[in-house]
Amino acid sequence: MSRVYNFSAGPAALPLPVLERIRADIPDWNRTGMTVMEVSHRGKAFIETAEKAEQDVRDLLAIPDDYSVLFIQGGATMHFSMVPLNLATAGRTVDYLQTGSWSKKAIAEARRYCEVKIVADSADRKFTYIPPQSDWQLSRNAAYVHYTPNETIDGVEFHYIPQTDDVPLVADMSSTILSRPVDVSRFGIIYAGAQKNIGPAGITLVIIRKALLEPARSDIPSLLTYKIYAESESMTNTPPTFAWYVAGLVFEYLKAQGGLEAAGQRNQKKASKLYTAIDASKFYSNPVQHDCRSRMNVPFVLADPALDSKFLAGAEQAGLTNLKGHRSVGGMRASIYNATTEDAVDALIQYMREFERRNG
Amino acid sequence: MSRVYNFSAGPAALPLPVLERIRADIPDWNRTGMTVMEVSHRGKAFIETAEKAEQDVRDLLAIPDDYSVLFIQGGATMHFSMVPLNLATAGRTVDYLQTGSWSKKAIAEARRYCEVKIVADSADRKFTYIPPQSDWQLSRNAAYVHYTPNETIDGVEFHYIPQTDDVPLVADMSSTILSRPVDVSRFGIIYAGAQKNIGPAGITLVIIRKALLEPARSDIPSLLTYKIYAESESMTNTPPTFAWYVAGLVFEYLKAQGGLEAAGQRNQKKASKLYTAIDASKFYSNPVQHDCRSRMNVPFVLADPALDSKFLAGAEQAGLTNLKGHRSVGGMRASIYNATTEDAVDALIQYMREFERRNG
Numbered sequence: 001m002s003r004v005y006n007f008s009a010g011p012a013a014l015p016l017p018v019l020e021r022i023r024a025d026i027p028d029w030n031r032t033g034m035t036v037m038e039v040s041h042r043g044k045a046f047i048e049t050a051e052k053a054e055q056d057v058r059d060l061l062a063i064p065d066d067y068s069v070l071f072i073q074g075g076a077t078m079h080f081s082m083v084p085l086n087l088a089t090a091g092r093t094v095d096y097l098q099t100g101s102w103s104k105k106a107i108a109e110a111r112r113y114c115e116v117k118i119v120a121d122s123a124d125r126k127f128t129y130i131p132p133q134s135d136w137q138l139s140r141n142a143a144y145v146h147y148t149p150n151e152t153i154d155g156v157e158f159h160y161i162p163q164t165d166d167v168p169l170v171a172d173m174s175s176t177i178l179s180r181p182v183d184v185s186r187f188g189i190i191y192a193g194a195q196k197n198i199g200p201a202g203i204t205l206v207i208i209r210k211a212l213l214e215p216a217r218s219d220i221p222s223l224l225t226y227k228i229y230a231e232s233e234s235m236t237n238t239p240p241t242f243a244w245y246v247a248g249l250v251f252e253y254l255k256a257q258g259g260l261e262a263a264g265q266r267n268q269k270k271a272s273k274l275y276t277a278i279d280a281s282k283f284y285s286n287p288v289q290h291d292c293r294s295r296m297n298v299p300f301v302l303a304d305p306a307l308d309s310k311f312l313a314g315a316e317q318a319g320l321t322n323l324k325g326h327r328s329v330g331g332m333r334a335s336i337y338n339a340t341t342e343d344a345v346d347a348l349i350q351y352m353r354e355f356e357r358r359n360g
Numbered sequence: 361m362s363r364v365y366n367f368s369a370g371p372a373a374l375p376l377p378v379l380e381r382i383r384a385d386i387p388d389w390n391r392t393g394m395t396v397m398e399v400s401h402r403g404k405a406f407i408e409t410a411e412k413a414e415q416d417v418r419d420l421l422a423i424p425d426d427y428s429v430l431f432i433q434g435g436a437t438m439h440f441s442m443v444p445l446n447l448a449t450a451g452r453t454v455d456y457l458q459t460g461s462w463s464k465k466a467i468a469e470a471r472r473y474c475e476v477k478i479v480a481d482s483a484d485r486k487f488t489y490i491p492p493q494s495d496w497q498l499s500r501n502a503a504y505v506h507y508t509p510n511e512t513i514d515g516v517e518f519h520y521i522p523q524t525d526d527v528p529l530v531a532d533m534s535s536t537i538l539s540r541p542v543d544v545s546r547f548g549i550i551y552a553g554a555q556k557n558i559g560p561a562g563i564t565l566v567i568i569r570k571a572l573l574e575p576a577r578s579d580i581p582s583l584l585t586y587k588i589y590a591e592s593e594s595m596t597n598t599p600p601t602f603a604w605y606v607a608g609l610v611f612e613y614l615k616a617q618g619g620l621e622a623a624g625q626r627n628q629k630k631a632s633k634l635y636t637a638i639d640a641s642k643f644y645s646n647p648v649q650h651d652c653r654s655r656m657n658v659p660f661v662l663a664d665p666a667l668d669s670k671f672l673a674g675a676e677q678a679g680l681t682n683l684k685g686h687r688s689v690g691g692m693r694a695s696i697y698n699a700t701t702e703d704a705v706d707a708l709i710q711y712m713r714e715f716e717r718r719n720g
Contacts (some may be wrong), residue, residue, distance in 0.1 A: 002393060003387055003388065005393070006393075006398055006495070008400050009400070010439060011398055011409050011598065012398060014395070014397060019386050019387040020387070023387070026379050026380075026382060026383040027363055027376060027380070027383070028362070028363065032681075033363050033364030033679065033681070034363070034364060034681070035374070035379055035548060036375055038366055038368060039682075040370070040682060042541060043563070052413070073435065073562060073600075074433045074583055075433065075597045077597035078581075078583050078597075080582075080716075081582065081584075085581070112579070116445060172412060175447055184587070192516075195598055199397075199604070200397040200601065200602045201401070201599065201600050202433060202562045202601075202602065203562070219439075221441035221442075221472075221581075222437075222440075223434055223435075223437060223439065224441075225583075236437070237434075237435045237436075237438075238371065238435050238553065238555055238561045240433075240558065240560070240562025240600065241371055241561050241562075242560045242561070242562065243602070246397075255455055319393065320401070321393070322399075322400060327536075
């Protein structure tokens with residue numbers, strides 16, 4: 001089979017040129033006579049690869065010098081624990097915005113260590129909107145404010161960066177990182193699991209203001225301490241070298257494609273086309289308030305849910321895969337991260353129109 | 361360049377047929393039209409791969425049904441924290457054997473949570489032997505006994521399983537797992553970072569007696585709780601899917617090669633050849649007591665350390681890579697895990713003889 005149009009929410013599609021490069025590097029990477037999986041993380045060849053990856057992501061995101069860039073195992077979920085453990089003393093107040101399934105999970109874990117105050121909550125309307133900042137009840141003394149800029153399951157996205165004054169802002173940016181430029185200086189910590197816009201699952205990018213590296217508690221495991229990774233350049237123990245290398249290839253590719261301004265324009269165009277097609281139809285609908293629709297994950301439902309399985313089977317046959325919505329919300333979801341091309345979106349829209357014509 | 365003979369201590373060589381399979385699976389894995397990196401861990405294709413990997417490693421190691429098999433991120437080092445946090449209440453006595461650099465690190469981390477009793481220690485002779493079990497001072501009431509069956513840096517290996525009666529035995533088996541048969545039923549927990557005999561760095565195999573799954577403490581992070589992985593079949597959050605897939609390919613390959621009996625014979629032969637060559641020479645020597653020499657990591661020194669860099673440069677030219685000893689002990693080290701062939705060992709011995717003839 002040739003390549004399909006892959007709308008997976010994650011692990012998600014990777015750029016084809018990156019995959020071709022991975023393939024070409026097996027079994028002899030950079031004339032070492034080994035693959036990148038088979039060399040020491042402390043050897044010159046890998047260190048150069050690791051450092052170039054860091055520099056490229058610093059360039060892409062214009063990361064200021066007073067931020068450390070870390071590569072950590074465990075996924076974004078590990079930071080649901082690490083953020084409260086590193087930034088807050090036991091029982092201290094921390095502010096969380098609850099705007100979807102992932103922020104809800106982050107809150108559940110933070111509650112195990114801190115006094116969590118939910119300062120904004122859109123559960124009342126099934127996470128289909130984001131409460132306006134003017135309505136938030138930020139604490140005066142919170143150790144940090146945590147939010148999820150994009151909710152992959154619910155398809156809601158912040159189109160602005162919250163204003164938290166002197167309180168560090170922490171973001172789970174797993175599903176929007178590298179999708180457009182972002183002002184890193186507004187954040188205390190940005191963390192992002194790789195498997196949407198960065199690379200294979202198994203590595204997490206962390207961007208942390210150096211002033212926040214000192215852990216608030218002394219009783220946390222070494223490998224859950226940001227400072228320890230910063231001091232060892234993320235080589236506290238053997239890092240996930242292959243995933244780091246692929247992340248580097250993706251960074252390099254993104255730079256060659258014009259960086260994040262260009263990526264942002266491509267993503268805006270893809271999302272706009274798809275939402276326009278949905279809104280123009282009475283057969284499909286998206287439940288999210290227009291001003292906070294996600295540019296990365298587009299959930300939609302068919303007017304007649306009895307047609308769902310027929311829609312999905314036909315899509316598979318047309319080479320459009322992984323369109324089934326998350327089991328917790330049902331319906332469909334098209335994830336259109338960086339590596340999902342405009343061609344893929346066009347093919348999806350064409351299939352949707354054809355399906356509507358035959359079944360509408 | 362063609363493939364070299366790779367003696368890396370880890371991340372280490374992988375079997376060439378496995379690498380060729382990885383290459384063939386890019387960019388279209390199992391006729392999905394995607395690579396294994398780009399599919400959901402909850403989709404049918406990946407679940408089948410994950411389950412087959414577990415079954416194959418169960419077959420290889422004859423893992424009893426009352427053990428869970430887990431695949432966890434973070435490396436073996438994460439278990440330096442997880443073992444004490446899951447098996448012992450705060451401050452409880454735990455027994456550790458200190459027989460090399462890695463057991464020493466495990467002890468340092470365990471001390472942050474427990475009262476560590478070092479029941480045997482070979483630091484007095486620079487970790488070149490293992491104190492006989494008759495001399496160990498096991499505690500009566502330890503939560504567990506921890507040891508490191510093979511020390512990669514020091515080249516010492518236990519050639520028997522310690523007897524701990526009713527106290528659970530915990531082993532960091534990173535560098536010997538799958539190198540020969542082992543009686544799993546003797547252990548409470550076996551953990552092993554992948555990057556020596558299993559697959560790429562970034563995944564850790566854990567074999568845990570089900571009776572030990574209930575955590576001893578309630579204040580540990582979710583992703584550091586064995587029970588949570590067991591309940592979710594290691595899909596608590598997105599697992600490192602590519603590393604898991606490669607591990608599965610390695611398990612499948614090992615089974616096809618005759619399983620662990622055959623692997624053990626191959627490894628015994630390789631180690632025996634290399635130690636025989638070293639012992640037959642006055643130019644090279646290995647400092648480890650004969651009855652506890654490692655079959656996986658063979659450190660050796662040249663009679664004249666001034667020749668070290670010449671030895672290493674000549675080896676590189678001869679296509680023999682990563683022979684430099686660990687920075688903490690110096691000299692040379694040949695790591696000869698499963699994927700390092702007898703041909704590689706023969707080539708190394710030939711080079712050593714030739715170098716001795718010219719420089720001895």
